[in-house]
Amino acid sequence: MNDSTSTHETAGREDSPALSASAFLRDFHHTSRFGATSGGGIDRQAGTPEHGAVRDWFEERAQELGFTVAGDGIGTLFARREWIPGAPFVLVGSHLDSQPLGGRFDGTYGVVAALHAAAAVDADVAAGTLSPRHNVAVVDWFNEEGSRFAPSIMGSSVHAGLLDLDTALRTRDPDGTTVAEALEATGRRGGTPGPTAAAYAEIHIEQGRRLERSGIPVGVVDRSWHTQKLLVSVVGEQSHTGATLMADRRDALTAAAQVVLAVESVVESFPPESIVTSVGQLDVEPNSPIVVPRQVDLVVDLRADRAEDVDRARRLLLDRFREVAADRGVEVRSEDFDVRPVQRFPAAGVDLAEKAARDDGLESAVLATLAGHDAVAMNRVAPSVMLFVPSTDGVSHCEREYTSDADMVSGLSVLTGVLRRLVAGDLDDVAPGGSATA
Structure with missing residues (x-):
């Protein structure tokens, strides 16, 4: 312009x-x-x-x-x-x-x-x-x-x-x-x-x-808008990318990818443009090209005009995180952070x-x-x-x-x-x- x-x-x-x-x-x-x-x-x-x-x-x-x-x-x-x-x-x-x-x-x-x-x-x-x-x-x-x-x-x-x-x-x-x-x-x-x-x-x-x-x-x-963040840690097990069979892996990064997609898709449970969500930061450990990641820390950002929509999105995500943890054999921890009414x-x-x-x-x-x-x-x-x-x-x-x-x-x-x-x-x-x- x-x-x-x-x-x-x-x-x-x-x-x-x-x-x-x-x-x-x-x-x-x-x-x-x-x-x-x-x-x-x-x-x-x-x-x-x-x-x-x-x-x-x-x-x-x-x-x-x-x-x-x-x-x-x-x-x-x-x-x-x-x-x-x-x-x-x-x-x-x-x-x-x-x-x-x-x-x-x-x-x-x-x-x-x-x-x-x-x-x-x-x-x-x-x-x-x-x-x-x-x-x-x-x-x-x-x-x-x-x-x-x-x-x-x-x-x-x-x-x-x-x-x-x-x-x-x-x-x-x-x-x-x-x-x-x-x-x-x-x-x-x-x-x-x-x-x-x-x-x-x-x-x-x-x-x-x-x-x-x-x-x-x-x-x-x-x-x-009402806003809050979640500090999420996905904890798996570190192992060798070449020597560890796929069925034996507890890959924190692939589980974290499912967490990220869940954060994006949770908006589908709400009217259009009434809520926004994102994951803007990821820290991967040990972040080596030949190591299956043992932990991923990420920040989830939830925002909506109504506080109850943020609270509902949070509850839906916590349920989904538990499903990801069970499916992937990892632990998904979540902590509330920076809540602003x-x-x-x-x-x-x-x-x-x-x-x-x-x-x-x-x-x-x-x-x-x-x-x-x-x-x-x-x-x-x-x-x-x-x-x-x-x-x-x-x-x-x-x-x-x-x-x-x-x-x-x-x-x-x-x-x-x-x-x-x-x-x-x-x-x-x-x-x-x-x-x-x-």
Whole structure:
């Protein structure tokens, strides 16, 4: 998709040379050089040198725009603009880390857009056209993706009190490096507590095709899906691939293949598009070309709009795992992990975002997020607003991920309108969202 073919025009969105659509696009596309891959994506897993480099750029750029930058204990960066000493902050942002061989839009767009939206609001305050009740802080959350260090959404979960800081710092990657060591290596082991949040806002690519299919430029998120993971171990017996007869094998990998297929096929027990499942990670032991595998560890991901659908899928899978174990002469162990209930965003925040879109002459659609985001964690402690912009072909977490310049600029404009309202205190009487059963 070529930017020039988008139906959402960027004309009329230039404000000043420092705070223009072109300046935003220049900054955004500049970030793509950090961890760039040959396929047009990025590889910036949390705490790697590439991630450290883009965070250094973010700090320098924020300082150029008049923000003061400091990191907290889990390495999240806060670029603050304090107009009212002692007042709480409206936080706005996303994350700069990526999946391996990931896309250049996921997370990064939300951080760069947040920086430019906050700079525009700062210019309004300086000009006297906006009277703030709160300060503003642009956030780059640490380790949203969770590809190197599990679980995902780490920085915002620590900030929201959902994850213990020391536990997070002790988390190790597959090579044995801890989060604390990775932060030290990139110079991001901070010690300044994050600001108290009066509200939170985030904009993100949709990572789906609903907006693209409908031709609507802005999505307003009203809830998240219920999600949970299962840590599954398939345990067989190691033996020689050449000397062990087929009938004598207890092959953990062939049994694990049946587990993977069961995870995919369980969706057939539910209405179309009501549940998604996947296995995205496999570790095989001993992983030798002449050894029958003795153990396979894998992660099952279950997501649905209704908690009871996830629970039912889990029960069906456990039954199937027992059948695989009996048929194959192996042991299949399963442990619940990373259960995240449905989160409903405040209705007043949804209304506020829809108004901001209308003010820009843009149509919006209210929809759920199937993926997890930092806004879901922050919604537990502060009234939160989450926006989406279209994703071409719905592709994400791969190098082909794409959103047009025009759609990004439209989203930036709506985010700026949302941020103006939040800084002015429009959600001050609104409680944070909470878990709910769908």
